[in-house]
Each structure stands twice: as structure tokens, then as C-alpha cells.
Amino acid sequence: MSENKTVKERKELNDNYKWDLSGLYINDESWEDDFKKLKELSNEITEFKGKVVENSNTLLEVIELKLKIDRKLENIYTYAKMKLDEDTREDKYQSLNDRATSLMVEINGKLSFITPEILSLQGDKLKEYIKENDQLKTYEHFLNEIIRKKDHVLSPKEEAIIAKIGDVSGVPQKTFSMLNNADIKFPTIKDEDGNDVEISHGTFIPLMESKDRKVRESAFKGLYNTYDKFKNTFASTLSGDVKKNIFYSKVRNYNSALEASLDQNNVSTEVYNNLIDGVHDNLPSMHKYVKLRKEVLGLNELHMYDLYTSIVKDVDMKIPYDEGKDMVVEGLKPLGSDYLNVVKKGLESRWIDVYENKGKRSGAYSWGTYDSEPYILLNYKDTLDNVFTLAHELGHSMHSYYSKKNQPYVYGGYSIFVAEVASTANEALLMDHMLKNTQDKQKKLYLLNHYLEQFRGTVYRQTMFAEFEKIIHERVEKGESLTADRLSEIYKDLNKKYYGEDIVIDDEIAMEWARIPHFYYNFYVFQYATGFSAAVALSQKILNGEENAIEKYLGFLKSGSSDYPINVLKKAGVDMTSKEPVNNALKLFGDLVDEMEKLIKE
Known part of the structure; x- marks a missing residue:
């Protein structure tokens, strides 16, 4: 199918x-x-x-x-x-x-x-x-x-x-979800073949990846102009959720909503602030990547709707779901037969809800209970990105599987702080496998582009989200109100800072805050960036054949919440109280940009 x-x-x-x-x-x-x-x-x-x-x-x-x-x-x-x-x-x-x-x-x-x-x-x-x-x-x-x-x-x-x-x-989040998933309707546009395509949460990114710039621009403007029509409602729901977080932090005697949120996992605010500072220090690498993208695409002006399309021409990687499953299994072989056997069981035993249907929740997640399978919701499209989404969600599910099998119910879950490590490690292993088994220069460039996009989306973009969350909570804590225009102004300024001078920050992108469900998850998104950094470190240990690396990694998966997340990661070999994992991840990003630039100029 x-x-x-x-x-x-x-x-x-x-x-x-x-x-x-x-x-x-x-x-x-x-x-x-x-x-x-x-x-x-x-x-x-x-x-x-x-x-x-x-x-x-x-x-x-x-x-x-x-x-x-x-x-x-x-x-x-x-x-x-x-x-x-x-x-x-x-x-x-x-x-x-x-x-x-x-x-x-x-x-x-x-x-x-x-x-x-x-x-x-x-x-x-x-x-x-x-x-x-x-x-x-x-x-x-x-x-x-x-x-x-x-x-x-x-x-x-x-x-x-x-x-x-x-x-x-819970009303602000519930209202946002109903408006965003059930009530809001996006326009229909023409795709690159002249067919009518309805913009939806599931079709938006594939449309933004189109080689046809008119398609990308139409999808971009069609989506965000629709959000703009509801901007005051979305501002009200987000403001309400921020006020909820601040209320709980105050009644529980915390100094801030950020401190209250992080304390649930015994993580200090210093870890959060170090992440933002570390990414700020490495923004030149992102700006260099944006400039490279502009040059390779041959554009006089690079726009926000040009960020998702591949900068590598003549590579068509349409990957049906069943083919994508096989690719993921191959990529995860370094983790051993025990791990792989469970992955195969999940893929064949209807753990996964694969395709988009009308009214279905957007995005993807892994969820379940101590007594159930670790289910996965997808909205699969035949893209490379969706293959990596499958690998990502399987990482979550495998983490849940091993935790439940090795811990009593009281410790059968795991901390949000480590929730993105296993998922991102899966992606890193899959990418390594694909790069090593690709001889074609154009396909290798395509994969490098995709890997750079993972860094952009998971470290830089999620840290930008985290900084946005921090700013809007601090504004309300100081007594300011969050109007739609104020939220858009903050968000647009952050895009300027993160993407630099070589891209046009289109007015429409200022409304992107309205469509991000994670802004209702109470300082969740920073953990994508810290988790990515830890995952890069752990996957490199496995790929480099470090002694006991696989055993330590599986030990991490089996630990559940039996210890504090910082300690669980330390036992696996990664110290997230230091800046080293984040700096190393962004150094790798810079090296990948240089490698891509070199390949392009050969």
C-alpha cells in the first residue's frame, strides 16, 4: 500500500x-x-x-x-x-x-x-x-x-x-487540539503535476519538500494565512496554558514556571539555559548552512518556504511504508538480534497506526500503558523523513518495551528528560547505515542534506522553540499580556536570530507558533535538543565498537525511572550536566556542513 x-x-x-x-x-x-x-x-x-x-x-x-x-x-x-x-x-x-x-x-x-x-x-x-x-x-x-x-x-x-x-x-490544550485537528480547514492547491491537493497536517511537509517552488510557496501561504484568521483564538489558548503553568509554579513555591517544570525530573534550570547559550554560540554554523542552501538552490532570495526542499537535484526518494520498514530493520542491526527481534514483532503485530485519515490526530507518537503494547501513531507519507519518523517512534516504543519488561510498574515508565534519546539514537544509526551503503554522490548529498535537516529541526529549531517558551513565560511572569501580535513579533525575531541574514524571514512565519502542539507540553521541547545530543554520543559509542557500549545502552533502556534521568545517562556514558554533548553535536553539524560543501564543489 x-x-x-x-x-x-x-x-x-x-x-x-x-x-x-x-x-x-x-x-x-x-x-x-x-x-x-x-x-x-x-x-x-x-x-x-x-x-x-x-x-x-x-x-x-x-x-x-x-x-x-x-x-x-x-x-x-x-x-x-x-x-x-x-x-x-x-x-x-x-x-x-x-x-x-x-x-x-x-x-x-x-x-x-x-x-x-x-x-x-x-x-x-x-x-x-x-x-x-x-x-x-x-x-x-x-x-x-x-x-x-x-x-x-x-x-x-x-x-x-x-x-x-x-x-x-486542561481546557487551553483541549481547545487548541480541537481547533487544530478537527475544526480548522486549509485550502486546496495544485501540486507539481497540476493535481488538486488539500493542505493538511499530513500533507504540509511533503508539499514543502516539493521541487516546484510555486507549490512550496502556495502551501506555506495557504497554511499560515489560515492560521492568521484564527490568531486571536490561538493566542488565547496559548496564553491560558502559560498562565496555568505559572499558577502551578507559584502555588507550589517555585521561583518560575521553568524551574517547576524541570524539577519534576530533578533537572536544574542551568541545563536549559546552557542549551540555549550553546546553540547561540554555534549559530554561525547554522548561518553557513543557510547560505550554502541559498547558493546551491541558485536563488537571489532564499525564503522560509525553501527550507524543506532538498538542495540536491535529480534524486527522487519515494519510499513506500513496507520498503521503509525494511530499511529501518537494516539500520538498527548494530543493536543486536534481541533488539531487532522485538522491532520485527512490533512491525508485524499491528502496533502501528500507519496512514492519515480524515479527523485523525496530526503528527506522530509512541504511547501505551504498562499492560499494553507500545503503540505508534503515524501519518505516513512516502518520504525519507517519514522513514526516519518510523525509526524515531520505534525508538520510543523499544524504550517503553524494555522498561516495562525489566522494571515493576512503579518504575515502568521513564523520565521526559530521557524520552528522546532512544528515538534519536535509532535515527542516527539508520542514517549511518544509509550513508555507508550509498555510493552515488547525489544520493549521498541527499542524505547529508537530510541529516543536516535533522540537526536543524531537532537541535536548532527545538532550541528556538525552547527559547520562545522561556520568553513568553517570563513575559507573563513580569505581568505582560500575550496578544497575537506580541507572540508573532517574538517568534519572528527569533527566526531572524537563528537563521541569519541570508534568508528572507517571511511575514507568514510569524504565525508558526500557532500550530505547534508542543507549546502546550510545559517546557517539553528542549529535551529534543538535549536528547539528540545524548543520542549522538551513545550511537557513536555503539558504531565505534566501544567496549560494552551495546550492553550499557540496553541497560539504559531497561532502567525505566528507577533512578534520576541524569544518573541513568551517566551510567550509559553521557554526562548531560556538562556542555560537552551539546557542543560535540553542533561540532558534528559544522563538520557535516563542510563535508556537504566539499562534495558539492567537487
Whole structure:
């Protein structure tokens, strides 16, 4: 099956290219049964109010009941959301998602007394409990993590209030998602063959990669002029989400929303600021790449809509999904047979929802629960970029797979800070394989161009996003308002800084902030850049055949959240508290620019 330029209804797609969620719930009725059971189960835990730390046995009982509730709630919420993502127009799954979200808020309220009571333990009482009850040993890191955040946990009554507003605090993101995925309609344009193509989240980047500049310009203006018509609504949703983050940071006694967000993973704001400073120091390499792009494309003026098209002519790499799967498997061979066997299982067992359909959530992700497969949502188009997206999401899924297989539920997930490492390592290995097995000069240039675009998109672009997030939060923290015009001004100025003097910063790009869902993820995007840097370091160790490199890497994947993310990476051989990984990654970027320039001039 290959791509079709007409976006289909979901029922028109072959089931082999849809994920099979029956491993999570066999049908909606079984979801309803679990929903009722969880309601009943959550009432049991309220009987422990005021008794959580009476003795070690009670503490153990409360922790295990809480985790049982969390586990079932995770299944309920994930199923509802993933079913909605299949087609965001479906009233039935909008309802299920709303009910799951409301239940989550309700249950979080019921559980809110637990943490404050654990924090009431005096002196070395917790150590005594762990010493006298061997079963508590499993939860030592979990308990220590609660104690670490003691200064930011409120009274039981206050925590209950905070939990109850969870449903309300999610409104900005939910409104953005419905507007961006279900309600907004983009125009139809002509592609390079003169066919009508509807601009959508799935078709936009392929259109921007077109060799025909008129197609690129039409797609660019068609998309952003549509966003401009809704700019005040998007500004309102983003401003609301920023205010939510600031509210939570203030009530939890943090100095800023940034500090509050990073503290969840025990990461200092210095890591965030070092990333931005490091990228600023290496902007000359990006500016050189932009200048090279302008020269090779032979343009008097390079525009923002010229950034995605390949600067290598006469290379047509259309890659159907089934061919892309085989390429990914070949690229991941350095990780060994155990890793590869699981990858193959995932590719053949309907872990993946492959193609775009009308109403489907845009983008791509890997998600699931401790009890389910690590599912993948794609909106696959027959492009090289989408092959790398498949490799990327498989990295996430493999990280989840190994974590769940080797850790108890309490540590079965992993920190957001390390979430992009495995995914990007997969991409680096795939790229290395393709470069080494490509003799054709034009194809090699094409791949180098793609690799440079990964750096541009993952290190430079995501750091620009991170700086944008930092600026808008700081503005609101100082009492300023975020109007559409102000957001656009900030965003356009950042584009000027990051891309330099050799490109026209078109007015339309100032609206790009309106279409980025990650701006609603509370300082998430910087981790793409730090994760990319760590991934480059780890993949190089594997490819260079360093002693125990594969074992250490698999150990990283198996660690889950059993230790702090900085420590987990250190054990794998990468120290993210230093500037070295970021600087090395950007040095590699500069070297790749030089290599491409040399090949072009040969």
C-alpha cells in the first residue's frame, strides 16, 4: 500500500495498517466495565485518610493500592484518548475522553492526601520503615522522590483543591487540539503535476519538500494565512496554558514556571539555559548552512518556504511504508538480534497506526500503558523523513518495551528528560547505515542534506522553540499580556536570530507558533535538543565498537525511572550536566556542513 493524495475516511483503510487496541481493551464495553470497577476501587483508598504512615505495613498497603488505581486509570485514559485520536470528529470518543479526563481529576483528588501524609514522617522514620519491611525496599526511590519535593507539596486540603481544578486547567490544550485537528480547514492547491491537493497536517511537509517552488510557496501561504484568521483564538489558548503553568509554579513555591517544570525530573534550570547559550554560540554554523542552501538552490532570495526542499537535484526518494520498514530493520542491526527481534514483532503485530485519515490526530507518537503494547501513531507519507519518523517512534516504543519488561510498574515508565534519546539514537544509526551503503554522490548529498535537516529541526529549531517558551513565560511572569501580535513579533525575531541574514524571514512565519502542539507540553521541547545530543554520543559509542557500549545502552533502556534521568545517562556514558554533548553535536553539524560543501564543489 502506498500513499494517496486524497485523505481517506478511516473505514477505507486496510486493517493491517491500523493499530490493534484490543490488547488494551477488547471493546468499548470492557472499557466501561473497568471504568465502573475503578470508581469502586478508588473509594477504598479514602479509608486510609489519616492512617497512611501509622506503620510500615499500612504504608505498603497504601502504596500498592494507589499504584493499582494508577495502573487501571492509565489504561482507561490511554484507550479513550487513542480511540479519539483515530478520528477526533467522533462524538462517542470525545465523550469517553471527557469522562476519562474527569475520572482522572476525581481520582487524583481522592489520592491527594497520600503525599502530604508521607511527608509528615519525622526524622529517619521512613528509613526505619524500609529497614523493618523488606517489601518497602522496592519503593525506596519512589518514596525518596516524594521527600525530595517536600518544599513544594501543600497541605492535604490544598492538594485536594489543586487536584479538583485539573479538568479546568486542561481546557487551553483541549481547545487548541480541537481547533487544530478537527475544526480548522486549509485550502486546496495544485501540486507539481497540476493535481488538486488539500493542505493538511499530513500533507504540509511533503508539499514543502516539493521541487516546484510555486507549490512550496502556495502551501506555506495557504497554511499560515489560515492560521492568521484564527490568531486571536490561538493566542488565547496559548496564553491560558502559560498562565496555568505559572499558577502551578507559584502555588507550589517555585521561583518560575521553568524551574517547576524541570524539577519534576530533578533537572536544574542551568541545563536549559546552557542549551540555549550553546546553540547561540554555534549559530554561525547554522548561518553557513543557510547560505550554502541559498547558493546551491541558485536563488537571489532564499525564503522560509525553501527550507524543506532538498538542495540536491535529480534524486527522487519515494519510499513506500513496507520498503521503509525494511530499511529501518537494516539500520538498527548494530543493536543486536534481541533488539531487532522485538522491532520485527512490533512491525508485524499491528502496533502501528500507519496512514492519515480524515479527523485523525496530526503528527506522530509512541504511547501505551504498562499492560499494553507500545503503540505508534503515524501519518505516513512516502518520504525519507517519514522513514526516519518510523525509526524515531520505534525508538520510543523499544524504550517503553524494555522498561516495562525489566522494571515493576512503579518504575515502568521513564523520565521526559530521557524520552528522546532512544528515538534519536535509532535515527542516527539508520542514517549511518544509509550513508555507508550509498555510493552515488547525489544520493549521498541527499542524505547529508537530510541529516543536516535533522540537526536543524531537532537541535536548532527545538532550541528556538525552547527559547520562545522561556520568553513568553517570563513575559507573563513580569505581568505582560500575550496578544497575537506580541507572540508573532517574538517568534519572528527569533527566526531572524537563528537563521541569519541570508534568508528572507517571511511575514507568514510569524504565525508558526500557532500550530505547534508542543507549546502546550510545559517546557517539553528542549529535551529534543538535549536528547539528540545524548543520542549522538551513545550511537557513536555503539558504531565505534566501544567496549560494552551495546550492553550499557540496553541497560539504559531497561532502567525505566528507577533512578534520576541524569544518573541513568551517566551510567550509559553521557554526562548531560556538562556542555560537552551539546557542543560535540553542533561540532558534528559544522563538520557535516563542510563535508556537504566539499562534495558539492567537487
